[in-house]
Amino acid sequence: MEMTNRQVARVLEEIGQLLEVQGENRFKVRAYMAAADRIGHLTGPVGDLTEEELEAIPGIGRALAGKIHQIVQTGTCTERERLIDATPPGLIPLLDLPGVGPKTVRRLWTELGVEDTDSLIAAARNRRVRALKGFGAKKESDILRAAETAGKMTERxxxxxxxxxxxxxxxxxxxxxxxxxxxxxxxxxxxxxxxxxxxxxxxxxxxxxxxxxxxxxxxxxxxxxxxxxxxxxxxxADTAELGTMLLYLTGSKAFNIRLRGIAAEQGMRLNEYGLLMRESGEVRTFPTEEGVFGALGMVPVPPELREDRGEVEYALEGRLPDLVDAGAIRGDLHVHSEWSDGTLSLPDIADEGEKKGYEYILITDHAAGIGVTHGLDAARLERQRHEIERVNRNAACTLLAGIEVDILADGHLSLPDTALKACDLVVASVHTAFGQDADTMTRRMIVAIENEHVDIIGHPTARLIGRRPPTAVDMDRIIDAAAATGTALEINASPARLDLDDIYIRQAKEQGVNLSIGTDAHRRSDLEAMRYGVALARRGWCGPSDILNTRPLSALLRADE
DNA sequence: GCCGTTTTCGGCCCGACTGTTTTCAGTCG
Structure with missing residues (x-):
């Protein structure tokens, strides 16, 4: 069983955390954390890379390349095993407590024998924490409260x-x-x-x-x-310093570190107040971010790209990718009506589309199937299409007759091909049996991807943020299958989903897979979510040509042929 | 642990705020 990029990244992160508790050099810790981020955001399996190729990744040198290789092969490495033997693993969650950092964890452990959250709570209640030099009653009660509410605040x-x-x-x-x-x-x-x-x-x-x-x-x-x-x-911030302050507070942290390093290379020091010229001592201030980028010899980096995942190098060369923006979106490719579980009528949806300046909206009511109330069977789908044709006669925004069909547990769809064939576009999604193992789920979805009538795979991992984890689907294989068949993957713009994740969007884009952005709207206000989907597409480095719904209606439908 | 038209050793972004301190360490972003 080969390790996924995320699993390898998680092991590197764990080593970094163990090193932190051990009181290791913080730059060494950072090296592990940065490597974890790089591996976690590779567009392609880390297992495919040789040690030489790993070393070519910025921030990964000989030592880390060797360890990563070992982790890919065995799931762990000797360094990790050594650290786990030397460190109670229950200390790692303590690093996440607000106000508690590596120094504090280490002192709680070595001086009080704290080994996990429970023993920390006991120590604080027994007033043993305040006995430590440099600690007081306030610090102790802060730590106690943090430990008692641990876990509740960590979710994003x-x-x-x-x-x-x-x-x-x-x-x-x-x-x-x-x-x-x-x-x-x-x-x-x-x-x-x-x-x-x-x-x-x-x-x-x-x-x-x-x-x-x-x-x-x-x-x-x-x-x-x-x-x-x-x-x-x-x-x-003062208005005169707004550029550097916005830049600083927007981050990401990794991006800020890179930018400040670039300033240093040029004999300058960048902070949130301005740019200090070390030689002359002059401080330049900037009311806009563009000014700061210019002074560093870079083209402005859109906020969505600021993660130190290659955008800094591009910006220094003056050639950032052309990103899709909201103005390029000609329609919404995932909207529910009152025909299934939505609240809007078809004429309402056409009106909303017109207000937004959309050329089209794809109506994707649920097909009859497991778990969905009021799903459409073939007969009602047929009647809905006639209704859509009627509404379109006097609508500025064209409604397209689509469907969101269930991908059943074995990959078959919940409507017969004859019904799907009549649709303008078909979205197929997983709504049941979320707990299948990776191979079963992946094969199930590939069956749907290979169905000639399926145009778009809806919310590919089926996650609900904070409520349901992503399915175990192997997205590498899904992207390969989508590339092979020309099936599009959806960027579901609903804030509860935002599914695909940006790393897979970028990977899909690089493999030439089409992406569609749909709001999955069930009520009027849901239609506003399009901007979140566009932001996510931008985070995946997508240009207008990567997104299906930037195409004019005729080209959109031609793609379906 | 990484990295190098300043360096193969000695750096590694930079600053705000708090608590426990008489000048600063730790944490955080």
Whole structure:
């Protein structure tokens, strides 16, 4: 059983964490973490690479290449085994406690014998933590509270929850404010909210105190609050310094480290306030991010690409990929109506499409099948098509007659081919038997991909963020099959799904697989999710030509022939 | 552990805030 990229990345990350607890050099820890990120975001199986090819990856040298090779072969490596023998693995979760870092974990372990969350809670309750030099009662109670609520805060938010919290904060801030962080980068899950504002700190802090659950830190330059149970960081900036501040707070962390390294190579020092010329001592400030990029000799990098996954090198050469944007989207390729479990009528959907300036919307009601109420059988699908034709006679936005058909447990579809043949486009999705093993699930989906009537595979991993994990499907094989058959993979734009993940979008794009963006809308407001799908496509380095729904109607339907 | 038209050794982004401190270490982003 070959290790997946993510499994290998996870082992590297674990080694990094064990090294952290062991008090190892933080740069060594970072090397493992960076390597884990690189391996986790390769577009292709790590097992296919030789040690020489591994060493060619930035941040991976001889030593790591050897260990990665060993991990691919055996699932572990001697370094990891050595560390596990020397370190209680229960210490690793303690690194995630807010306010607790590697130094603290190590001291709790070596000086108090703490080996896991339970023994930490016991030590704190017995007031043994405050006895440590440099620790006090406050620190002890903070640690205790963190340990007692461990696990509840670690899960990331979905995008809609993050947007809602950001809106509450922006409304309270008495001045202009901008969203930064992973929300601005278009990530599919969000850890915390980051906001930059030019509003005055004192007044803003007072306003935030009124709406926040609690204040985490409070300062003149930076304030952190808890809002609806989640952390939010607010940075104060002068208008003249907005460029560097937005750049800094947007991240990613890995991207910031790269940019600051590039500044250093050019005899400059980059921070959130400006660019210091080391020679002259002059500090240049920038009201916009574009100015900063220019001063570093780079073309501006769109937020969605800022992950240090190759975009920095491209930007230095002045040639970033042309990314798809919302304006290029001519229609929505996944919308439910009241004919199945949606709330909108067909004329409503056509109206909404017209308001958005769409050329077309693909109606994809559920087919009758397992678990879906009001699914369409062949007869109702036929009647719906006639209704669509009627609505289209006086609609500016053309409704396309489609279906979202179930991929049954054995790969067969929940409607006969004759019914599918009559559709403009067919979306096929997994809605049952999510727990199948990787091989069964993969073969099941490949049967559907190879069905000549299936045009798009809907929400390919079926995950629901925070509620249902992705299926065990082997996405490498799915992408290969989609490439071979010309079947498109969906980028499901619903904030609850955001499925495919950006790494697979990029991999699919590189293999020439078509991608479609669909909102999976069931009600009016769901149609607004298109922008999340576009952001995800951009994170996958997609240009307009990679996305089916940038095509004019005639070209879209021609692709189906 | 990685990396090099400054270096094969000695760096590795840079700054804000807190708690427990009399000047700073640790954590965080």
């Amino acid at each position: 938010m979905d995008v809609s929850g993050a947007k809602r919290r950001a809106a509450v904060l922006m409304a309270a801030i008495p001045g202009e404010a901008w969203v930064a962080g992973s929300l601005r980068r278009g990530r599919s899950t969000i850890g915390d909210i980051d906001i930059v504002t030019t509003a005055p700190p004192g007044e803003t802090n007072r306003a935030l105190r009124r709406i926040a659950d609690s204040m985490i830190d409070e300062g003149e330059r930076k304030t952190s609050v808890r809002i609806e149970g989640r952390r939010a960081d607010i940075r104060y």
